[in-house]
Amino acid sequence: MQTGRMRIELATAPGTPAHPNEDYASVALPAFGRGGALVLLDGVTPPRDAYGCLHSVPWFTARLGGALGELSVSRPELALTDVLHKAILRTADAHRATCDLSHPRTPQATVVLVRWDDERVEHLVLSDSVLLVTAPDGRVEPVLDGRLAHVPRASLASDAIADATVRNKEGGFFTAAADPEVAARAVTGTRPRTEVQSVAALTDGAARWVEKFREGDWPDCVALLRKEGPQALVDRVRALESADTERVFLRRSKTHDDAAVIYAEL
Numbered sequence: 001m002q003t004g005r006m007r008i009e010l011a012t013a014p015g016t017p018a019h020p021n022e023d024y025a026s027v028a029l030p031a032f033g034r035g036g037a038l039v040l041l042d043g044v045t046p047p048r049d050a051y052g053c054l055h056s057v058p059w060f061t062a063r064l065g066g067a068l069g070e071l072s073v074s075r076p077e078l079a080l081t082d083v084l085h086k087a088i089l090r091t092a093d094a095h096r097a098t099c100d101l102s103h104p105r106t107p108q109a110t111v112v113l114v115r116w117d118d119e120r121v122e123h124l125v126l127s128d129s130v131l132l133v134t135a136p137d138g139r140v141e142p143v144l145d146g147r148l149a150h151v152p153r154a155s156l157a158s159d160a161i162a163d164a165t166v167r168n169k170e171g172g173f174f175t176a177a178a179d180p181e182v183a184a185r186a187v188t189g190t191r192p193r194t195e196v197q198s199v200a201a202l203t204d205g206a207a208r209w210v211e212k213f214r215e216g217d218w219p220d221c222v223a224l225l226r227k228e229g230p231q232a233l234v235d236r237v238r239a240l241e242s243a244d245t246e247r248v249f250l251r252r253s254k255t256h257d258d259a260a261v262i263y264a265e266l
């Protein structure tokens with residue numbers, strides 16, 4: 001029995017207050033029907049040297065995220081890969097005249113995109129943010145873009161995604177930058193809406209609760225989100241980071257990373 005009730009919560013926090021948050025999270029809920037979309041991006045921090053672009057990472061994620069949210073709900077006939085393709089192109093067009101978009105460190109982001117209507121729930125995941133899809137029976141399926149896991153460890157810097165040598169190249173991993181053709185490399189899927197109880201999207205700064213600190217598995221993470229909400233997950237990650245003074249779990253990673261979580265019960 002569909003009640004039309006949706007519970008949607010999001011939380012985000014910068015890794016360091018002095019630096020702009022380069023994660024991006026938004027939800028689009030059309031005025032009619034039971035449809036909607038969510039967008040979660042993790043902007044890749046460029047090094048301090050020039051990277052051929054006049055713009056900041058938050059400029060890029062706001063442009064790309066805004067386009068993804070708008071196109072997802074205004075163009076329901078488009079597949080999510082086409083939505084991503086068009087959104088990358090629109091964002092690239094916004095600074096093609098002033099910036100060198102062929103630079104390997106041009107602004108870029110990981111992408112989680114989910115769209116639902118009365119009939120179905122569609123998803124798209126590119127690079128290392130995480131989508132957790134929970135069925136009505138409680139089974140949790142993590143949707144991960146596995147390419148990053150296959151990059152040889154030796155080629156990964158302490159923060160893997162900051163290493164331009166393996167980004168957006170064959171055998172490496174792919175993020176949404178200026179080339180729309182990357183959309184074809186995203187992990188996508190569709191489920192009947194009746195088979196989805198909730199979806200949760202996490203940037204890696206929030207997924208640390210599972211992936212670095214091993215506080216629980218993905219179903220435990222969803223249980224926490226259901227019970228206490230996204231802000232509680234982010235708060236717990238911050239507490240774990242601060243407590244890991246010996247860097248047992250963090251090792252060479254930055255102490256705090258931008259973190260963003262969207263939790264949606266459909």
Ligand SMILES: [Zn+2]
Pocket residue numbers: 052053054055095098099
């Ligand atoms: Zn630019």
